[in-house]
Each structure stands twice: as C-alpha cells, then as structure tokens.
Amino acid sequence: AGRCLNDRLREHKPSLTSTVGGRLSVHCKTCTCTPSLKKTSIIGRFREKQTREVLEAFTILSLADRCVGQPSVALGEKEVAFLRTFDCGSAVCP
Template structure:
C-alpha cells in the first residue's frame, strides 16, 4: 500500500506525478479507499510493463499514463500470455476444488 500512500501524499503537495495534475485540471479527486490492487511485482520494470498493458486495455476509462510505451506486438504477446495464464490458473483451481 506504499504506492497508494504516495499517491495520497502527492495530492497534498504542489509537486507530483500525473495524478495531482489530472485532479487539478478536471477538478476531480480519486477515491483511493476504493482502489483494488490488481497485481504485485517486486521488479519495477515488470510493474511498469504490466501497468502499461492494463492502462492500454482500459483506454479512455483510465486517466493514468503508462511509465513505458509498449509496441503493438508486445501488447499482443501479453494478451496471449494473460489468457493462457488464466486458463492454467482456472485448471489448477478446478483440480484443487475437486480433490
């Protein structure tokens, strides 16, 4: 939850990243208490790549800007990987619930 705390603190200062700028420009405020953490990765690059992938998938429903730019080939690869990972996860969950 360190990132959420950092986002909250950035809203109270004059410096910060994209979130405070977005909130000032549109006179909105984030609902950080309702934030869902969708993944946890220790490596910064992995977090940035996955974040960029999710942001791209949300399109205009997301006000965030990715930290890294992904090529269309990379996005396609991640979509295939995520689909196969979900299928494997469902299979393992189905097996464990049948035991």
C-alpha cells in the same frame, strides 16, 4: 520487490492538495474529480521488475482515458496484441 502499496497511496494523498503535484494531482485539478484511493487494488504480483512493468504498461494502455498514469516501459502493437490473447480474468483485458 516493488514498494509497499500503502506507502505509495500515503504519498499520493497529500500531493492532491499541494500547489505543485504529479500527474494525479494535475489530472484531479483539471478534471475536478477525486481518486478512489481506498478502492485501490493490486492487479498482479511478480518478483521481476520487468514483468511488473509490462503488466503496468498493458493495464494503462487497456484502460486508456480511464487511467492517468504513464507506463514505465513502451509496448508495441505486437506485444499488446500478444498480451490480449491471454484470459487474465479481469476487466483490464478487453
């Protein structure tokens, strides 16, 4: 299973004020925005790491400029087109 969401969010918060930061910190400083960490939601739960990574990549690609993350795996055009055929019942599916 993946790491606890609360642990990951706790790690992001102090990174926003540090002088050296990750993608989220750099984005927030450049864009002058603030992440809504309290509004974070889980988009899916899967035991298999590969399945979680595919969902992550599809979500990041679908959100485009509304997401500052980088996918852990690369999806090709055919994979994205295939995933879009599913009715996932969320705003992630265009």
